[in-house]
Amino acid sequence: MISQINISEIGIIKISEISVLDQCNQCLQISVISVYMRIKKNDTIKVIAGKDKGRKARVLRVFPQKNKILLENLNLAIKHVRSKREGAKGQKVQIPMPIDISNVMLVCPKCGQSTRVNYRILANGEKQRECKKCHELI
Numbered sequence: 001m002i003s004q005i006n007i008s009e010i011g012i013i014k015i016s017e018i019s020v021l022d023q024c025n026q027c028l029q030i031s032v033i034s035v036y037m038r039i040k041k042n043d044t045i046k047v048i049a050g051k052d053k054g055r056k057a058r059v060l061r062v063f064p065q066k067n068k069i070l071l072e073n074l075n076l077a078i079k080h081v082r083s084k085r086e087g088a089k090g091q092k093v094q095i096p097m098p099i100d101i102s103n104v105m106l107v108c109p110k111c112g113q114s115t116r117v118n119y120r121i122l123a124n125g126e127k128q129r130e131c132k133k134c135h136e137l138i
Contacts, residue, residue: 037064038117038129039106043138046114047074049103056107060096068098075099110136 039045043059052074061070076094083090105114111134118130120137129138 037062037067037101039069039101039104044107044109045069045071045104046107047071047099047103048105048114050075050099052099063098066098067101069101069104070096070098071104072096106138108134108136108138110134110138 039059039062041059041062044056045059046056047053055074057071057074059069060072063069073096075097077097079093079095081091081093106117107113108115108131111131113131113133115134116132117138118132120128120130122128130136131138
C-alpha cells in the first residue's frame, strides 16, 4: 500500500515497519512492509512466475523486510570476479539472487502438490501451518 503524507501537516513521522521510498519537496512517499512470511527456511517451493517457472527448489534464506527469499540453484546471476594474482584470468561466477515471495508457492511434503498455506490452532494453543489441499500439518 503506497500513500503520500504532507510533511507540513504532520511534522515528524514516527511509524514502525515503514520505509521511506522517495523524498520530494513537500511530501514523502512511504510503503508499509509486511513482515509476516508463510514460507520458512528449508521449505521446498515451486516457482510460479519468472524465468525459472515450474522448477522446484529449497529455501536457503528468508528476507521478511524485503518480502524475498533466496533459493538453491535458482534465479542465478553472473558475477564477474577479478583475478587475485597478476597474470591470472578473471572468472564468471553464478550466484543465486533473491526472488519475490509472490512468485513462489509452497510444495506440501505430504502430498507433493504446490499449495497455499492455512493455519490450524492445535489443542495446546500452538499455531501450525497446514496444507490447503490435503489438510495435513506441514
